[in-house]
Amino acid sequence: MSLKKIMAATSVATMLMSGAAFAQSTLVYCSEGSPEGFDPALYTAGTTFDASSHPIYNRLTEFEIGTTNVIPALAESWDVSEDGTEVTFNLRSGVKFHSNDMFTPSRDFNADDVIYSFERQTVEGWSGEYFTAMGMGDLIESIEKVDDMTVKFHLTQPEAPFVANLAMDFASIQSKEYADAMEEAGTPEMLNQQPIGTGPFSFVAYQKDAVIRYAKNADYWKDGVPKVDNLVFAITPDASVRYQKLSAGECHIMPYPNPADIEAMQSDENINVMEQEGLNVGYLAYNTMQEPFDNPDVRKALNMAIDKQAIIDVVFQGSGQIAKNPIPPTMWSYNDAIEDDPYDPEAAQQMLADAGVSDLSMKVWAMPVQRPYNPNARRMAELIQEDMSQIGVDVEIVTFEWGEYLERSADEERDGAVLLGWTGDNGDPDNFLAVLLGCDGVGGSNRANWCHEPFQDLIAEAKTLPTQEERAALYEEAQVIFKEQAPWATIAHSVVYMPVRPEVEGYKVHPLGGHIFNEVSLAE
Amino acid sequence: MLRFLISRLLTFIPTFIGVCIISFAFIRVLPGDPIVVMAGERGLSDERYQEMVEQFGFDRPLIVQFWDFFTGVLQGDLGTSFVTKRPVFDEFFALFPATLELSFCAIVIAIVLGLPAGVIAAVNRGKFFDRALMSSALVGYSMPIFWWALLLIIIFSGNLGWTPVSGRIDLLYFFPPVTGFMLIDSLLSGQDGAFTSAVRHLILPSIVLATIPLAVIARQTRSAMLEVLGEDYIRTARSKGLAPPRVNGLHALRNAMIPVITVIGLSVGMLLAGAILTETIFSWPGIGKWMVDSIYRRDYPVVQGGLLMVALMVMVVNLIVDLTYGLINPKIRKR
Numbered sequence: 001m002s003l004k005k006i007m008a009a010t011s012v013a014t015m016l017m018s019g020a021a022f023a024q025s026t027l028v029y030c031s032e033g034s035p036e037g038f039d040p041a042l043y044t045a046g047t048t049f050d051a052s053s054h055p056i057y058n059r060l061t062e063f064e065i066g067t068t069n070v071i072p073a074l075a076e077s078w079d080v081s082e083d084g085t086e087v088t089f090n091l092r093s094g095v096k097f098h099s100n101d102m103f104t105p106s107r108d109f110n111a112d113d114v115i116y117s118f119e120r121q122t123v124e125g126w127s128g129e130y131f132t133a134m135g136m137g138d139l140i141e142s143i144e145k146v147d148d149m150t151v152k153f154h155l156t157q158p159e160a161p162f163v164a165n166l167a168m169d170f171a172s173i174q175s176k177e178y179a180d181a182m183e184e185a186g187t188p189e190m191l192n193q194q195p196i197g198t199g200p201f202s203f204v205a206y207q208k209d210a211v212i213r214y215a216k217n218a219d220y221w222k223d224g225v226p227k228v229d230n231l232v233f234a235i236t237p238d239a240s241v242r243y244q245k246l247s248a249g250e251c252h253i254m255p256y257p258n259p260a261d262i263e264a265m266q267s268d269e270n271i272n273v274m275e276q277e278g279l280n281v282g283y284l285a286y287n288t289m290q291e292p293f294d295n296p297d298v299r300k301a302l303n304m305a306i307d308k309q310a311i312i313d314v315v316f317q318g319s320g321q322i323a324k325n326p327i328p329p330t331m332w333s334y335n336d337a338i339e340d341d342p343y344d345p346e347a348a349q350q351m352l353a354d355a356g357v358s359d360l361s362m363k364v365w366a367m368p369v370q371r372p373y374n375p376n377a378r379r380m381a382e383l384i385q386e387d388m389s390q391i392g393v394d395v396e397i398v399t400f401e402w403g404e405y406l407e408r409s410a411d412e413e414r415d416g417a418v419l420l421g422w423t424g425d426n427g428d429p430d431n432f433l434a435v436l437l438g439c440d441g442v443g444g445s446n447r448a449n450w451c452h453e454p455f456q457d458l459i460a461e462a463k464t465l466p467t468q469e470e471r472a473a474l475y476e477e478a479q480v481i482f483k484e485q486a487p488w489a490t491i492a493h494s495v496v497y498m499p500v501r502p503e504v505e506g507y508k509v510h511p512l513g514g515h516i517f518n519e520v521s522l523a524e
Numbered sequence: 525m526l527r528f529l530i531s532r533l534l535t536f537i538p539t540f541i542g543v544c545i546i547s548f549a550f551i552r553v554l555p556g557d558p559i560v561v562m563a564g565e566r567g568l569s570d571e572r573y574q575e576m577v578e579q580f581g582f583d584r585p586l587i588v589q590f591w592d593f594f595t596g597v598l599q600g601d602l603g604t605s606f607v608t609k610r611p612v613f614d615e616f617f618a619l620f621p622a623t624l625e626l627s628f629c630a631i632v633i634a635i636v637l638g639l640p641a642g643v644i645a646a647v648n649r650g651k652f653f654d655r656a657l658m659s660s661a662l663v664g665y666s667m668p669i670f671w672w673a674l675l676l677i678i679i680f681s682g683n684l685g686w687t688p689v690s691g692r693i694d695l696l697y698f699f700p701p702v703t704g705f706m707l708i709d710s711l712l713s714g715q716d717g718a719f720t721s722a723v724r725h726l727i728l729p730s731i732v733l734a735t736i737p738l739a740v741i742a743r744q745t746r747s748a749m750l751e752v753l754g755e756d757y758i759r760t761a762r763s764k765g766l767a768p769p770r771v772n773g774l775h776a777l778r779n780a781m782i783p784v785i786t787v788i789g790l791s792v793g794m795l796l797a798g799a800i801l802t803e804t805i806f807s808w809p810g811i812g813k814w815m816v817d818s819i820y821r822r823d824y825p826v827v828q829g830g831l832l833m834v835a836l837m838v839m840v841v842n843l844i845v846d847l848t849y850g851l852i853n854p855k856i857r858k859r
Contacts, residue, residue: 026695028695033817034817036607036608037607037608037609042609044562044564044566125579127576127579127609129562129563129566129568132568132569132572133563133566133568189609189610192609193610205698205700207618207701207809208615208618208619208809208814209619209803209807209808209809209810209813209814210622210691210692210807210809211691211695213698232695234691234695234807235807235809236690236691236807237804237807237813238804238805238807240674241674241677241689241690241805241806241807244677244678244681244682244689244690245689245690247682248681248682248685248688248689250688250689250690250691250695400555401554401555401556402556402561403555403556403557403558403560403561403822404555404556404557406560406561406563406564406565406567407557407560410567420565421565422565423565435566444567444569445565445566445567
């Protein structure tokens with residue numbers, strides 16, 4: 001047999017094999033890593049949520065796939081009391097939990113499951129981080145079972161983003177019956193290893209760093225969902241290898257392509273590249289408590305010296321867009337009327353001189369890790385260093401190991417401006433503006449240590465208002481103040497690319513970063 | 525031989541204690557607080573931080589923490605991962621067979637090809653074959669594994685479609701692990717084509733992982749052979765009229781084996797290091813990737829437990845190597 005014939009024969013065999021693998025509609029997703037576990041309330045990583053909360057569980061409310069709108073899920077509807085401190089959820093009836101070798105549910109989902117799912121996170125020694133980080137422990141005063149299908153949350157204060165918080169992964173609903181059974185059997189860790197939920201897919205098997213298998217939940221409460229019989233995560237940590245697997249037909253969808261590969265993917269007829277702006281922001285935060293960075297004019301001048309377009313081109317290789325506001329453009333209340341500071345080194349130099357600042361030297365902190373909002377902080381810092389030298393500002397770049405970086409950069413006494421960023425949790429502007437720029441965050445997540453009363457008043461009031469419209473007006477105003485005061489140089493929002501095979505139908509890129517396959521089907 | 529074995533085993537004990545101390549100290553010497561890393565950009569309140577410190581037991585003196593670790597190790601308990609909350613021991617043994625299978629295939633390839641290549645090169649010293657072989661060995665030795673693996677994937681999996689891109693077996697096959705060794709499990713499963721699929725998946729990663737040890741073994745065999753071939757007893761054997769294959773194979777190779785076996789023993793450590801890259805590229809679910817991830821996450825129990833286990837494996841292999849010396853060279857076992 002000639003080499004050509006051998007090659008033809010082998011490739012036919014390979015095609016047959018991969019064809020067989022995909023029969024009975026199996027969707028294969030080349031995921032980027034192993035989940036830390038399968039109980040979403042214990043973890044904070046997106047990779048973990050993709051494998052746990054999205055396929056296996058539901059929440060009372062959920063984000064509509066592809067948007068940040070909050071829609072009913074296990075709660076069919078909810079009412080907020082006049083004073084905003086009581087939220088009553090009417091639960092969906094007839095929702096079935098999955099079963100496995102150890103457990104078969106004897107009843108449908110009800111209020112006990114809701115109460116269990118939240119109360120376990122308030123117990124001392126609970127190691128999940130998200131519940132506390134979102135301030136839920138202080139916010140929820142008590143949870144009341146009104147009847148089997150109604151629960152009422154009593155809050156310590158009115159909090160508009162509360163319903164959106166319940167759509168987050170940590171708020172996934174567990175089966176109390178399963179938890180009790182495992183507790184009794186002395187194996188409570190099974191909740192994290194052999195998960196039982198109400199979601200569109202049930203857990204079948206997991207081999208660490210290799211594969212996760214799910215089967216369609218035939219009893220799923222939403223008609224016609226999911227659309228495939230099996231879901232498989234082929235864990236493939238290397239982005240170039242994911243690309244090869246996708247193009248060889250060994251998987252249907254892959255996340256996080258190398259920016260350098262995107263052009264080749266776009267010209268490949270076997271791959272469709274979907275894209276959407278990520279719900280994140282990368283920024284340079286000045287320490288506004290220290291001279292001369294306590295002067296807004298100085299900060300503004302420095303902002304005008306930074307050539308953001310060059311950063312987008314070099315650091316993001318095109319997969320990013322210039323940021324002018326502290327919240328991303330896909331988020332409601334984004335104030336598009338705001339004009340970004342122009343890139344104008346001459347004017348910047350003049351402004352510095354007018355502010356009486358000369359021979360300025362400063363530190364710029366570069367993160368040691370890659371993040372969607374900043375794929376290469378070192379390179380970004382070098383570009384900023386170059387830009388600053390144009391206006392006579394001397395920049396020294398410093399960096400630390402990631403844990404040290406996070407710790408030291410939060411110090412109020414910190415010397416220098418810090419490169420960092422944020423990815424949204426719940427699609428609510430409060431999750432950016434209050435966390436990153438509110439007075440409570442000074443010395444912590446507010447890396448600019450910026451506590452500005454007019455801004456603070458606006459975001460505090462916005463949190464208590466009932467309608468999105470009223471809140472949006474205040475947030476838009478807050479963004480104007482932010483721009484005038486310039487505690488940060490807003491640098492970029494990333495663009496998320498999702499390469500998929502042409503036979504994949506119905507996939508939507510989710511702005512909150514999750515990869516969700518409920519509505520995905522495969523064309524013949 | 526028994527005394528030799530016992531004296532070797534006795535040196536094992538201080539080495540073991542040393543390895544425990546180093547494994548424990550290594551991750552703690554690195555900067556970065558595991559709790560801060562876990563919280564990420566979000567950060568956490570002082571009270572919460574304190575609570576976590578107590579939960580992980582970091583508030584106790586280092587020596588107490590070490591003693592806990594050490595006594596745990598003696599009882600076969602390596603602690604529980606901060607991240608997955610599963611026993612480190614279980615995680616290690618779920619993943620280790622994959623690394624072992626891959627390393628075993630790689631070392632077999634390296635020996636089967638490296639030894640004869642080195643012998644032939646030595647016998648044909650200075651001739652074309654020798655030069656070609658030694659140049660390719662040098663290339664193999666200096667090859668960046670990462671690049672080499674991707675190149676092979678692009679050619680053989682991407683363009684030619686001969687081998688799968690990554691993983692241990694086609695997703696079509698699904699059976700619970702029995703031994704953890706895919707070659708054995710696929711046979712046990714009785715599923716048609718499963719074994720072939722497992723073999724096909726092993727080809728590229730074992731070649732990649734074998735590359736550096738292969739080059740090292742070939743070069744080492746060649747130089748050891750050259751040295752031996754110049755010895756008087758070889759000349760004697762030749763002048764007695766023994767056939768060249770018998771001289772080279774029996775008299776020369778056996779005596780050249782000592783340094784070669786040393787290199788093979790040392791390669792095992794190198795294989796485990798090389799496995800980190802190879803496993804990452806080929807999505808091979810072994811301990812390499814597991815260790816690297818846990819270093820990034822500052823998952824102390826996994827890093828110290830994993831390091832200790834790997835060090836133990838290397839120690840065991842080197843013990844076996846020492847014993848093999850004795851088998852090959854009677855002078856050593858009598859010492």
